[in-house]
Amino acid sequence: MKLKHWISLGAVVLLSGCGVADEPEQVADPDQGRQLYSKNCASCHGRMMNGTDQGPPLNHKVYEPGHHGNSAFYRAVKEGTRAHHWQFGDMPPQPQVTPADVAHIIAYVRARQQKSGIR
Ligand code: HEC
Numbered sequence: 001m002k003l004k005h006w007i008s009l010g011a012v013v014l015l016s017g018c019g020v021a022d023e024p025e026q027v028a029d030p031d032q033g034r035q036l037y038s039k040n041c042a043s044c045h046g047r048m049m050n051g052t053d054q055g056p057p058l059n060h061k062v063y064e065p066g067h068h069g070n071s072a073f074y075r076a077v078k079e080g081t082r083a084h085h086w087q088f089g090d091m092p093p094q095p096q097v098t099p100a101d102v103a104h105i106i107a108y109v110r111a112r113q114q115k116s117g118i119r
Contacts, residue, residue, distance in 0.1 A: 033108025036101045040094055049112055056086045058109050064118045065110065073106050074099060 038047065044055030051057035062068065062085055075081070080093040097105075113119065 028103040028107035030104070030107040030111045033104035033106070036097065037105050037108055040097050040101075041105065044088075044091070049109065053088075055088050055091065059112050059116055059118065061118055063109070064113065070106050073109070074102050077102050 037045075037049075041058075044052055045058045046052050046055075049057055049059035051060075056062070063072075076091055077094045077097050078099075081091045083090050
């Protein structure tokens with residue numbers, strides 16, 4: 001890992017210590033995120049985040065951090081979302097997925113997006 005990455009990782013660890021009300025204090029773990037994603041999101045968003053006939057790909061420019069920030073993930077899981085970007089219909093709320101779970105899932109999604117050059 002390059003030094004730059006270690007520095008930004010350090011910043012994430014420091015920031016997450018602040019305990020923002022809605023977001024869990026635990027450090028997000030992409031490996032845990034992968035398992036949670038497979039269990040709760042892959043049936044619609046695709047095993048490889050490339051979408052299915054039930055939902056759009058999350059590894060897509062539409063979902064880059066600047067367009068759909070992390071709060072969009074917390075909101076979609078908690079409240080569901082109305083079809084507005086695609087023709088798949090609405091996303092139903094996922095009450096079995098906790099905010100702490102979402103933090104792990106986001107870490108996994110962002111890691112995969114970065115590998116695809118989406119940032
Ligand atoms: C039953 C199918 C289904 C499941 C399960 C599902 N989604 Fe979705 N999701 C959708 C659809 C359909 C959309 C697209 C709505 C649209 O047209 O913009 C969507 C959109 C989203 C969006 C974009 C929200 C926005 O603000 O535009 C996010 C983020 C998201 N899903 C995350 C997740 C995560 C994380 C999980 C797993 C915890 C998950 N979804 C599980 C169907 C699903």
